[in-house]
Amino acid sequence: MASSIENNNEKLTLKSSDGEEFLVEKHVALQSTLLQNMLDSDCSSADVIPLPKIDARTLALVLGYCKKHADASSSKQGELNSFDSEFLKDMDMGALFNLVLAANFMEIKGLLDIAAQKIADTIKDKPHQEVREIFHVENDYTPEEEAAVREENRWAFEGFP
Amino acid sequence: MGRTVPGTICVKVQKEDSNSRDDRISQLPSELLIIILGLLPFAKAASTCVLSKRWKYLWTFVKCLNFDFQKKLIPILRDPELGEVERPRYISLVNRVLQLHQGSHINEFKVNFPLAWNNSCDIDQWITFAITKRVQSLELDLQGSRIGVPPFPHGSPRYSFPEKVYSYIKSPCGLSCINCLTQLSLKFINVTGELVEHFLCNCPLLERLCVRGSKQLSKLRVIGPSLRLKFLEISACDCLESVDIYAPNLASFICLEMHARTQILVSYAPLLVDVTLGMPTVSLGTIERYFFKLESLCFSQLESLTLCMRLFRVSVYFLFQLVISLILVNCTLSHFPELTNLKNLKLEVFASAGISFPDWTCLIKKSPSLHKFTLQIFYDVIYFLCSAPPLSPPTYSIVLGCNSKISPAVDVDLSSLGGGLKNISRRHARILEEITAVEVVRNVRRRLICPLDKPKGVTDGESGELGSHRRKWGNIQEPSKCIHKSLKVVEFVGNFDVDLAMYFIQNAITLQKIIVDCRQAFIPEREEFYKDDEWTEKSRNRALELKRMLPLGVELIIL
Numbered sequence: 001m002a003s004s005i006e007n008n009n010e011k012l013t014l015k016s017s018d019g020e021e022f023l024v025e026k027h028v029a030l031q032s033t034l035l036q037n038m039l040d041s042d043c044s045s046a047d048v049i050p051l052p053k054i055d056a057r058t059l060a061l062v063l064g065y066c067k068k069h070a071d072a073s074s075s076k077q078g079e080l081n082s083f084d085s086e087f088l089k090d091m092d093m094g095a096l097f098n099l100v101l102a103a104n105f106m107e108i109k110g111l112l113d114i115a116a117q118k119i120a121d122t123i124k125d126k127p128h129q130e131v132r133e134i135f136h137v138e139n140d141y142t143p144e145e146e147a148a149v150r151e152e153n154r155w156a157f158e159g160f161p
Numbered sequence: 162m163g164r165t166v167p168g169t170i171c172v173k174v175q176k177e178d179s180n181s182r183d184d185r186i187s188q189l190p191s192e193l194l195i196i197i198l199g200l201l202p203f204a205k206a207a208s209t210c211v212l213s214k215r216w217k218y219l220w221t222f223v224k225c226l227n228f229d230f231q232k233k234l235i236p237i238l239r240d241p242e243l244g245e246v247e248r249p250r251y252i253s254l255v256n257r258v259l260q261l262h263q264g265s266h267i268n269e270f271k272v273n274f275p276l277a278w279n280n281s282c283d284i285d286q287w288i289t290f291a292i293t294k295r296v297q298s299l300e301l302d303l304q305g306s307r308i309g310v311p312p313f314p315h316g317s318p319r320y321s322f323p324e325k326v327y328s329y330i331k332s333p334c335g336l337s338c339i340n341c342l343t344q345l346s347l348k349f350i351n352v353t354g355e356l357v358e359h360f361l362c363n364c365p366l367l368e369r370l371c372v373r374g375s376k377q378l379s380k381l382r383v384i385g386p387s388l389r390l391k392f393l394e395i396s397a398c399d400c401l402e403s404v405d406i407y408a409p410n411l412a413s414f415i416c417l418e419m420h421a422r423t424q425i426l427v428s429y430a431p432l433l434v435d436v437t438l439g440m441p442t443v444s445l446g447t448i449e450r451y452f453f454k455l456e457s458l459c460f461s462q463l464e465s466l467t468l469c470m471r472l473f474r475v476s477v478y479f480l481f482q483l484v485i486s487l488i489l490v491n492c493t494l495s496h497f498p499e500l501t502n503l504k505n506l507k508l509e510v511f512a513s514a515g516i517s518f519p520d521w522t523c524l525i526k527k528s529p530s531l532h533k534f535t536l537q538i539f540y541d542v543i544y545f546l547c548s549a550p551p552l553s554p555p556t557y558s559i560v561l562g563c564n565s566k567i568s569p570a571v572d573v574d575l576s577s578l579g580g581g582l583k584n585i586s587r588r589h590a591r592i593l594e595e596i597t598a599v600e601v602v603r604n605v606r607r608r609l610i611c612p613l614d615k616p617k618g619v620t621d622g623e624s625g626e627l628g629s630h631r632r633k634w635g636n637i638q639e640p641s642k643c644i645h646k647s648l649k650v651v652e653f654v655g656n657f658d659v660d661l662a663m664y665f666i667q668n669a670i671t672l673q674k675i676i677v678d679c680r681q682a683f684i685p686e687r688e689e690f691y692k693d694d695e696w697t698e699k700s701r702n703r704a705l706e707l708k709r710m711l712p713l714g715v716e717l718i719i720l
Contacts, residue, residue, distance in 0.1 A: 097185040104193055116193070119186070120200035128211050135186040137212050149210050149217060155254045156207035 012039075013048045014063075020056035021048060024063055031066035033107035053105050058098040065111050084110075088118045093135070187215045195222045199268075203227045207258070222264045226291075228255050229273035234305050237275065244275055252276075252283050259290050267291065271300040278318040285323040292330060292338050302348035304374065319376060321351040331359065339364055346394075349374035354381045361385065373397050373417075383408055396439065398423075406430055413437075417469055427458045434462060439469035439509075460498035465505040468524075503528040507535040522664055531645055536661060537654035539681070645669035652676040657700045662707055666715065675711075677704040678720040 012029055014022045029035045038049065051059060065087060072080050088096065096115060103112040123131050132139060141149065150157065186194075198206040198220055207220045228251070237244045251274050270291040276284060284303075291299050303320055329335040342364040352375045360367065361383060371394040372378060378398040383390065384407040391410050395401065396417035403424040406414070411430045417439030419425075427433070436458070500506075506528055508521060525534060648669040651662065657677050665672055679700035704719050711717055 094185065097189065100193060101189070104190070112196070116197045117200055120197050123197075123209070124201060124205060128208070131209075132212060136182045136184045137187055137216075138184055140213050141211070146211055153207055153210055155250075155257075156204045156210070 014059065015048050015050045016054055016056040016059045017052050018055050020059075022056075022059060022063055024066075025070075028063065028067045028070040031070050031108055031110075033109070035106065051106070054102045055098065058095070058102050061095070061099060062102050062106065062108065062111065066108065069110060084114050088114060091118075093122075187213065191219065191222070194219055195224070195264075199223050199225050204230070218261075218263065221258075221261045224264055224267050225269040226258065226262070226267055227269060227271045228258075229271050229302075234273065238305055248274070248276065248280070252280060255287060256283060259287065262290075262294075264294070266295040268296070269298045269300075270294075270296045271298075273300075273302045273305055275305045276303045276320060278320050281320055281323070284320055285326065288323065288326050289329070292326065292335065295338050295341050297341050298344040299342065300344070300346040300348075301350060302346070302373075304349040319349060319351050319374070321377070322347070322353075322356055327356055327359070330363075336363055340366070342367055344369040346371040347373070347375070351375050351377040353377045354379060357381055361388065361390070365389065368392065370394070371396075371415075376400055381405070383411075415439075425455055425458070427455070430459075431462075433459070434464040436463055436465070437467040437469065461501045463500060463503050465507075466500065466503055466528075467507040467509060469509040470511070498527065500528040502530055504530060504532040505535075506531055506533070508537065510536075510538045512538060512540050521661060525664075526644055529644060529646065531648045533650040533652070534648065534665070535652040535654065536658060538656040538658075540656070645671070647671055649673045650676065652678070653704075654678045655681060657704045659703055659707060662704075663710065666710060666712060672715050674716050674718060675707070676718045676720065677701070679704070680720060 010026050011023050012026060012035075014024060014029070014035075016022070026039070029039070035049070054062070068083050069080060072083075088099075091099070096118060100112065100115040100119065103115055122134065126134070131137065139146070189197075194216075198209065201209075203223070203226065206223050209216050210218070210220055233247065237247050255272065270287070272284075272287060284301075288299075288301070330339050339360065340363065342360070343366045345360055345364070345367060346369070348371065352372060357370070357372055357378070358381070361370070362385065365387075366389060368389050369392040370383075370390060371392075372381075373394065373396040375398050377400070378395075379400050379402050381395060381401070381403070382405045383393060384405055386407075386409060388408045389410055390408050392413045392415075393406070393408070393411060394415035394417075395404055396415060396419075399420060401420055401423045403426065404416075406425070406427045407429045409429065410432055412432050413435040414427075414430070414433060415437040416425065417437070419438060419440050438455075506525065508524075521536065525531070645665070645668055648665065649671055650673065651665045651669075653662070653676070655678075657679055662675055665675070677700075679697050701719055704717070708717055
C-alpha cells in the first residue's frame with residue numbers, strides 16, 4: 001500500500017506517525033470527516049497529509065475499512081454489516097484502542113461506532129475485577145473508598161436499591 | 162494479550178508495545194470513554210465507578226439515561242405489593258442520578274415504571290430535567306406493561322403532564338429546548354390534544370410520536386405539510402373522538418385499543434405502508450366495523466398490516482354475542498377492504514380465557530399479494546385466575562379454547578368444567594384443568610359444529626382428524642383455485658392452528674415454509690407462572706401431525 005505512484009487529482013497521500021506513506025483514492029479518504037474538511041478547505045490534494053497520531057499498522061486497517069465502505073456504497077448493507085463484524089473479530093486490545101483513537105481523530109463515525117461497541121461488549125457481562133484485569137486498570141481506591149463508592153451507587157449493582 | 166498477575170510489579174517498557182501492561186482504556190480521552198459507557202446498559206455504565214478513581218464520575222456524563230429495568234419490572238407487574246415497595250426506591254434512584262448528572266445535554270431519557278398522580282412532584286422534575294437538557298428522545302411509560310396485557314388494577318389517578326412545563330415549552334427558551342426532539346413517547350400520562358399539537362408544530366425534527374393511555378386527549382390533528390413524522394401511535398385513549406392525519410412522511414401508524422367512537426381521518430399519507438390496529442373484539446364483524454371507520458385510509462397501499470385483538474373471557478352474554486356475530490359475519494364479508502398490496506399480515510391475539518376464534522380466512526382472502534402470514538396467539542391465564550372477586554358460577558365457567566372455532570354448544574358443558582378452577586391458588590395455578598377442558602370442548606365441537614359449518618359440495622366421506630379440518634375449510638375455496646400466488650411463509654406463534662395451516666396448504670401454491678413456534682403459549686409477562694411443557698408438547702404434536710399432509714416443497718419448521 002505504500003506509495004510510490006505519482007499523485008493525481010483522484011488520489012492523495014497520507015503519512016503515518018512512523019513515516020510510512022499511503023496513497024488513497026479520494027472517495028476512500030472522504031469516509032473521514034477530518035480529511036473531507038481538509039479537502040473542502042482547499043488543501044492541495046497533491047500534498048502529503050501527515051497523521052502524526054496514527055501508526056502505519058493502524059492506518060492500514062483504517063484505510064481498509066474506508067475502502068470497503070466507500071466501494072460498497074449503500075446498496076449492500078448486509079455485506080457491509082458482515083464485513084464490520086469480521087473486521088474487529090480477532091483484534092487484540094492494543095490494536096483496538098489504536099483503532100478507536102484513530103477513528104475518533106479522523107472522524108470516521110462508522111468505525112468509531114463499531115470499535116467503541118466492541119470495547120463496550122468486552123466490559124458488558126464481566127465482573128469489575130475481570131474488567132480491571134483485561135484492561136490493566138489499576139484500582140487506586142482504598143478498600144474503604146471502594147466500599148463507599150459501591151454503597152453510593154448501590155442501585156447500579158443490584159438493579160436498583 | 163498479557164494479563165497482570167496480581168502482586169507482580171508492573172514495568173512500563175515501551176509506549177508502542179500493544180502487549181504492554183499500560184492501562185490503555187483509562188488513557189482514552191474522556192469523550193471516548195463516555196461514548197463507550199453510553200453503549201452499555203445504564204446500570205452497568207454506572208457500576209464502572211468502582212474500577213478506579215478515573216472512572217468514578219465518568220458515567221455521570223453519559224447521554225443516554227435509560228431507567229427501564231425489565232428484569233425488575235416483570236415481578237413488579239405481577240405483584241402489586243412488591244410494586245408498592247419498589248416504587249419509592251425507583252423514584253429515589255432516578256432523583257439521585259439526575260442530581261449527579263453532569264452532561265450539558267442528553268440524547269435519551271427513558272422511564273418505564275408503574276407510577277401515578279401521587280408521584281407528580283418527582284415526575285414533573287424529571288420532565289423538566291430532560292427538556293432543559295435538550296433531550297432528543299423522551300420516553301415515559303408510567304404503566305410499564307405492554308398494551309393488550311391487562312394491567313393489575315391500581316386505583317391511583319393517572320399522572321398529568323404538568324402545566325408549568327407546558328408553559329415553559331411555550332416560552333422562547335423552552336421552545337429552543339424542544340426543537341431537537343426526534344422521538345416523543347408519553348404512555349399513560351394525561352396529555353391534551355393541544356399539548357401534543359404544540360410538540361408537533363415546534364419540533365421540526367420529530368420523527369416518532371407515541372401517545373398512549375391519555376384520558377384527556379379528545380381531538381388530535383396531526384397535520385402539517387412539512388411534518389417529518391414517520392411513526393405515529395395513538396393508543397388506548399378512552400376519550401378520543403377524532404384523529405386527523407395529514408403527514409407527508411408518515412410510514413407507520415399504530416392505533417391499539419381503539420375506541421368504538423373514535424373517528425380516524427387520514428386525509429394525506431402517501432408513504433403510509435405499515436399499519437397496526439388493535440381492538441377488543443370477538444368477531445370479524447367487529448374488525449370489519451373498524452375497517453369501515455377507517456375508510457379514509459388507503460388500504461390498497463398498505464404493505465404490512467397487524468391486527469391486535471384482545472379476546473375477552475367467556476360469559477353467557479359474551480357467548481350470546483359471539484353466536485350473533487357469527488351469524489352476521491357471513492352476511493357482511495363483502496365489506497372488507499381489498500388489501501391488494503399487502504405483503505405481511507399478522508394477527509396478534511391475546512386471549513384472556515377460553516376463547517374461540519373467528520374464521521381468519523375471510524380476511525386472508527382479501528390479500529392476494531401476501532408474502533407472509535403470522536398468527537400469534539398468547540393466552541393470559543393469570544389475569545383470569547387472579548382477578549378478584551370470583552365471578553358468579555355461569556361467568557366463571559371458563560375454558561381455554563384451543564384453535565377451536567366457536568361452537569354454540571360450548572356453553573352446554575361450561576358450568577361443570579369451570580368448577581375445578583375455583584380453588585387454584587394464585588401462585589401455583591396450573592393449567593392441567595384447562596387442557597382437559599379443551600379436550601372436552603373439542604369433542605363437543607366435533608359433534609355439534611358440523612350442521613352449522615357444513616360446507617357446500619363436500620361429502621362427509623372423509624375420516625380422521627385432518628379430514629374433518631379439510632371439510633371445515635372446504636367451503637372457503639376449492640383446493641384447485643389458488644388465491645395466494647406469492648405467499649411463501651406462514652408462521653404460528655404461541656399456539657398452533659391446524660385448520661388454518663390446512664387452509665394455506667390447499668390455497669397457496671408458492672408456500673415454502675410453515676413455521677410453528679409453540680415455545681411460548683402464554684403471555685410472556687406471565688411466563689414464570691404459566692410455562693407449561695405439557696401444553697407446548699401438545700401443540701407441537703399437533704404440528705407434527707401435519708407433516709404427513711405436506712405437499713412437496715413445503716417445509717415444516719417446528720421450533
